[in-house]
Amino acid sequence: MKKIFSLFLLALLALSLTACGSKDGDLDYIKDKGTLILGLDDSFPPMGFRDDADNIVGFDIDLAKAVADELGVELVLQPIEWTAKEQELATKNIDCIWNGFSVTEERLAQLTLSIPYMENTIAMVVVKDSGIKNKADMAGKRMAVQGGSSAEEALNSDANKDFRESLGEVNGSFKDYVTALMDLETGNSDAVLMDSVV
Structure with missing residues (x-):
């Protein structure tokens, strides 16, 4: 073995x-x-x-x-x-x-990439009592995302163009998810788009 x-x-x-x-x-x-x-x-x-x-x-x-x-x-x-x-x-x-x-x-x-060794999805994180249950509820709201992350790539993809354009603001300047989550906690963002593995 x-x-x-x-x-x-x-x-x-x-x-x-x-x-x-x-x-x-x-x-x-x-x-x-x-x-x-x-x-x-x-x-x-x-x-x-x-x-x-x-x-x-x-x-x-x-x-x-x-x-x-x-x-x-x-x-x-x-x-x-x-x-x-x-x-x-x-x-x-x-x-x-x-x-x-x-x-x-x-x-x-x-690049030549290794074989994938895990599956990951992108999740939208909100505060418990936000009332946000799905993507449609994010219309006009503020989204935080780590710059250069898989979540930012997914948000900027053609498949998510309508969703991205429905948002009031996207802040992709966060250097890490911790900072983005702190922004959510302080109320400066309405949601954080991030890897579900986190």
Whole structure:
């Protein structure tokens, strides 16, 4: 069983690393330098976040550690501005992105992505007594969303054009979901569009 898991991890790493830079030799590049620099959003629980001791932990972090251990390299966790994730990859400031990186047609054309290892949906979060029960109830209201997130991509998609245009305001300048949720809590937004895994 351990061997099968190890092979899965190596395959996942090989695929995800080529998603992050040049098309060939990424695995050799990582092994030769002895480190795997993982770009992540460190405020994205349960995938990657800071615990009470300020350590970066989470599901994706555990998976990345297992892959780094299997390769015999050091894992370096590098929090990044989520809106700059593709630029961080292109400039080789990081070797890969391992949390909340959704598969899109544009990314498939530009990168080689790992096989998806979890399904996620986008959810609209509102305060309990808001009276907002569905998308139609958001007409003329204020929507908060993390900049560069899957939720922002979904909101800006052609499929959601009518919904987006029905909103009174969309604020996509939030650097993370925590800040967007605080905006909701203070009443500055009527809803937050975000990953359901959070």
